[in-house]
Structures are given as structure tokens and as C-alpha cells.
Amino acid sequence: EVQLVQSGAEVKKPGESLKISCKGSGYSFSTYWIGWVRQMSGTGLEWMGIIYPGDSDTRYSPSFQGQVTISVDKSINTAYLQWSSLKASDTAMYYCGRLPRGSNKYIDYWGQGTLVTVSS
Amino acid sequence: DVQMTQSPSSLSASVGDRVTITCRASQSINSNLNWYQQKPGKAPKLLIYAASNLQSGVPSRFSGSGSGTDFTLTISSLQPEDFATYYCQQTYITPPGTFGQGTKVEIK
Numbered sequence: 001e002v003q004l005v006q007s008g009a010e011v012k013k014p015g016e017s018l019k020i021s022c023k024g025s026g027y028s029f030s031t032y033w034i035g036w037v038r039q040m041s042g043t044g045l046e047w048m049g050i051i052y053p054g055d056s057d058t059r060y061s062p063s064f065q066g067q068v069t070i071s072v073d074k075s076i077n078t079a080y081l082q083w084s085s086l087k088a089s090d091t092a093m094y095y096c097g098r099l100p101r102g103s104n105k106y107i108d109y110w111g112q113g114t115l116v117t118v119s120s
Numbered sequence: 121d122v123q124m125t126q127s128p129s130s131l132s133a134s135v136g137d138r139v140t141i142t143c144r145a146s147q148s149i150n151s152n153l154n155w156y157q158q159k160p161g162k163a164p165k166l167l168i169y170a171a172s173n174l175q176s177g178v179p180s181r182f183s184g185s186g187s188g189t190d191f192t193l194t195i196s197s198l199q200p201e202d203f204a205t206y207y208c209q210q211t212y213i214t215p216p217g218t219f220g221q222g223t224k225v226e227i228k
Contacts, residue, residue, distance in 0.1 A: 035217075037164075044207065044219055044220070044221050044222045045156075045158075045164065045207055045209075045219040045222075046216075046219070047209075047214070047215065047216040047217040047218065047219065048216075049215060049216075050214070050215070059214065059215045060215055061215045061216035062121070062215070062216070063216070095163055095164070103152070103211075104152050104154070104169060104170050104211050105211045105214050105217055106154040106166060106169045106170075106209065106211055106217075107156075107164070107166060108166050108169070108175065109166075110163035110164055110165070111163065112163055113163055
């Protein structure tokens with residue numbers, strides 16, 4: 001059974017750093033992309049970026065380039081999303097998802113989400 | 121970026137109704153259009169990929185059609201568990217795989 005399990009909710013202060021995780025199981029982790037999607041409270045879905053665990057090829061949405069870092073440790077089937085200096089506007093639910101290797105990069109399996117709250 | 125516009129933003133329907141949601145892209149995206157369902161407090165779920173392909177395990181009352189710039193998600197007979205928000209997503213040009221703003225399907 002394909003599963004993506006994300007790390008737990010976080011409460012941080014502005015300016016702090018954070019790294020959240022997404023662990024895949026039940027499939028060949030290195031041969032599917034992993035993507036991250038943001039959902040701010042009451043709003044829609046925003047595609048942040050994706051990473052291919054096989055070679056760490058990473059692609060960011062222009063809106064998130066330079067704002068976050070996506071990484072992976074394929075030895076433990078885990079992808080990461082990190083911030084070096086959080087802002088209140090980073091408060092949101094963050095989902096990871098699995099994307100097939102083909103040109104149509106839809107998300108066929110999703111993690112349960114990690115709620116990040118940034119507040120002074 | 122390719123802009124995706126869904127209509128309507130919300131709709132009220134009764135169990136058993138046929139429901140149609142449309143999604144328009146700002147430029148041609150061939151058939152690189154996907155549909156997701158999201159229930160409150162839950163992660164989205166893939167329903168349809170590549171415009172018309174039903175994801176495994178998704179009931180056959182869901183169907184998708186279209187190509188180019190205009191796409192449709194149809195629920196042939198609305199069931200109680202279908203009340204949710206539906207999102208389209210283009211994956212013709214990534215990054216980013218732009219999502220539509222969502223259509224909330226509510227109980228009439």
C-alpha cells in the first residue's frame with residue numbers, strides 16, 4: 001500500500017527555521033517525484049515544487065523559488081521542505097504528494113498534511 | 121504561468137442530481153488536466169488524470185472530458201459523500217502545476 005506520512009504540526013516564531021518531512025513507503029521511492037503543495041486557511045492549492053529522489057533534480061514554482069528549500073534523503077525514503085526564516089505569511093497546511101515520472105505530473109497519492117503556524 | 125479558471129465557484133445540488141464543473145485554461149494545455157476532490161480537514165484526492173482517465177478506485181459516476189483550453193468534470197448522480205470542493209490542475213507547463221480556485225459542491 002502506497003503511503004506518504006508527514007511530520008507533525010509545528011508552531012514557530014517569525015524568523016525561526018523549520019524543516020518538515022514526508023516519508024514514503026509501499027513503492028519504489030526513488031522512481032517517483034515528490035511534490036509539495038501549500039494550502040492557506042480557507043483558500044486553494046498552490047504548487048510549490050517537486051524533487052526526483054533518484055537524482056535530486058528539483059524544480060520550484062517561481063512563487064516559491066528562494067523562499068523554501070526542497071531536499072531528499074533517498075536512503076530513508078524521506079523528502080523535506082524547509083525554511084531558513086519563517087514569516088507569519090508561511091502559516092498554512094503543507095501537503096506532500098507522489099507524482100509519476102511521465103510528463104503529466106499529477107499527484108496520485110497525498111500525505112496527510114503538516115500544519116505550520118508562525119506567530120509571535 | 122497558465123491560469124486556470126473554474127466555474128462555478130460554488131453550487132448547491134441534491135442527491136441524485138447531475139453536476140457539471142468547468143475549468144478553462146488561459147492557453148492550450150492539450151489533455152494535461154487533472155481533477156481532485158477535497159473534503160474538509162482532509163488531503164485532496166485524485167479523481168481524474170489526463171482529462172478523462174479515471175483514477176483507480178474512483179466511482180464511475182465521475183467522468184472528465186475536454187482538451188485544449190476547456191474541460192469538464194461531471195458527476196452523473198450526486199451521492200452524499202460527494203459534497204466537497206473540487207479542483208482542476210494543469211500539468212502541461214510545470215513548474216508550476218497551477219490549480220484552479222476550486223468549486224464547492226454543497227447540499228441543497
